[in-house]
Amino acid sequence: MSSLDRIWAIAAKDAAQELRRRVAAASIFFFAATAVTLVSFAVGPFGLPPEARDRVCGALLWIILFFSAATGLPRAFVREEETGTAYALRKVAPASLTLAGKTLFNYLLFLAIALVTVPALSILLEWRVGSAAGLAAVLALAGYGLAVVATFLAALVARASRTNVLFVVVSFPLLLPLLLSAIAATAEAAGGSFPSTALRVIVAYDGAATCAAYLLASAAWED
Amino acid sequence: MIEARDLAKAFAGPALFARLSFRADSGLVAVTGRNGSGKTTLLKILASLARPSAGSVSVRRGEQELSGDDRRMAVGWSGPDLAFYEDFSAVENLAFLSRAGGRPAVAAELARRLEEVGLAGAANRTVGAFSTGMRQRLRIAFSLLFDPPLLLLDEPMSNLDSEGRAIVEAAVEKQRRGGIVFVASNEPRDFAGPDQVVELGK
Numbered sequence: 573m574s575s576l577d578r579i580w581a582i583a584a585k586d587a588a589q590e591l592r593r594r595v596a597a598a599s600i601f602f603f604a605a606t607a608v609t610l611v612s613f614a615v616g617p618f619g620l621p622p623e624a625r626d627r628v629c630g631a632l633l634w635i636i637l638f639f640s641a642a643t644g645l646p647r648a649f650v651r652e653e654e655t656g657t658a659y660a661l662r663k664v665a666p667a668s669l670t671l672a673g674k675t676l677f678n679y680l681l682f683l684a685i686a687l688v689t690v691p692a693l694s695i696l697l698e699w700r701v702g703s704a705a706g707l708a709a710v711l712a713l714a715g716y717g718l719a720v721v722a723t724f725l726a727a728l729v730a731r732a733s734r735t736n737v738l739f740v741v742v743s744f745p746l747l748l749p750l751l752l753s754a755i756a757a758t759a760e761a762a763g764g765s766f767p768s769t770a771l772r773v774i775v776a777y778d779g780a781a782t783c784a785a786y787l788l789a790s791a792a793w794e795d
Numbered sequence: 796m797i798e799a800r801d802l803a804k805a806f807a808g809p810a811l812f813a814r815l816s817f818r819a820d821s822g823l824v825a826v827t828g829r830n831g832s833g834k835t836t837l838l839k840i841l842a843s844l845a846r847p848s849a850g851s852v853s854v855r856r857g858e859q860e861l862s863g864d865d866r867r868m869a870v871g872w873s874g875p876d877l878a879f880y881e882d883f884s885a886v887e888n889l890a891f892l893s894r895a896g897g898r899p900a901v902a903a904e905l906a907r908r909l910e911e912v913g914l915a916g917a918a919n920r921t922v923g924a925f926s927t928g929m930r931q932r933l934r935i936a937f938s939l940l941f942d943p944p945l946l947l948l949d950e951p952m953s954n955l956d957s958e959g960r961a962i963v964e965a966a967v968e969k970q971r972r973g974g975i976v977f978v979a980s981n982e983p984r985d986f987a988g989p990d991q992v993v994e995l996g997k
Contacts, residue, residue: 573897581894585880592882656878660888660937662844663872664896666863673895795845 575669582665582673586648587680597681600644604689607636612696620697629699630758633689634714634751640685641678641718646726646739648674649793653730667793668786671727675785679719686711702764709771710761714754717778721746724785727792750777796820797841797945797975802850804836810848811836812995822990823971826979832996834979835874838949841977842872854945864897873938874949878930881923885914885933888922893940912936912962927954935963944974951978952985 573581590597611632620628652658661670690707693699701707722743729738757770796818803813811833817824826834839845841852843866854861854869861869879888889908890900909918912932917925922933931954938946951963967986970976977993978986 573894573899578895578897581891585891585895589880589882655881656876657880659844659874659877660879660892661895663842663877664867664892666867669895795839 578669579673582670583676586677600640600685603643604636604640604685608692626762627759629693629697630755633693633758634755636689638751641682641722642740645678645722648678649726649730667789671785671789675719675723678723679716682715682719701762703761703766706761706766710754710757713771713774714750717750717781720781720785796855799852800850803848805848817993819975819991821975823986824977824991825986825989826977826993828995834995835949838947838979842870842947868941869943869945871938871943871946873934877934879922879933884919884921885909886918908936928956928959931955932959946970946976949979
């Protein structure tokens, strides 16, 4: 079997576990739904001046996506440690493939959250996105960066105590450049233009994050 | 062949063991020592699941030193810390671990593995519903999943009934004739007439 088959096997296993228990998905979607609902009631479609709407909605979207991700994405590694299955996984697969498989699962989970959050924000805050292709590209590329960094950090903190707090505290400064670029790109896409410049920055971030995660996978996941 | 050179392992406090060297080419190696002497840790180091504080371990096939996937597949391991996915059945666990290890999960092959450890009737039952003895049998099946030439069994008889003990004894004997098997235990009856003894905590 090729490395891609093995990566897919790990991602599919995580997905099957999630479908059976729905622990991460339930907490993520509950958080996202709560945040969107509260913001819509507090601000409402008319509480935002039209000229600020794209920027505020872009920031809101990424705040919700970041904290939703922080709620659920670390589970992929933490669960392996908590349940003792980490040894079985370490025995059969190298850290790089395990990290890639779990990143793939987390990426798909992130896209599922975005698929629910964006229409919800759009309806509740009457947010109209001018360039749907631009927003899709931002979500796809920045979501990948977020999934890579979140998965790597999850591997790093999985054996620590208070993993959730540690994860948020460590991930925030690392993800800040990505989130700022993603917010700017989202506002630009919402305004109707394709955010080429911001996307270049995001692609560079994705590349650097992928290289760092691959090189440090063994140190993070193995003893 | 497996060779350990000047192995040492220390957590917080005094070293569990230090300057430990041995080599095994074939047969049964018993790893003995009182509780806390480092038997489990030593087997994890040999299985590449833990790093030694000092020293090295090499696993060879002929003249070739194995690393990466080759080494992972060549060394089977079972220990008390090994757990499986509770929501998955026994056969689903072995199928996933086989695929993640780079081997296709062939249903007939997996069924045979489970039959060998007396779990044929529980193949489709979720591991969460397994007794401790059944979990131990599944650990043995996992350790043999890739037909490794080197088998590391940590307390392999724990929680097993007489039928389970007979299954493990047969697996150890078979491995002893065709490869290398390490058995770590406090119970001398867990390894009959070992070819070599590695004693810890002397």
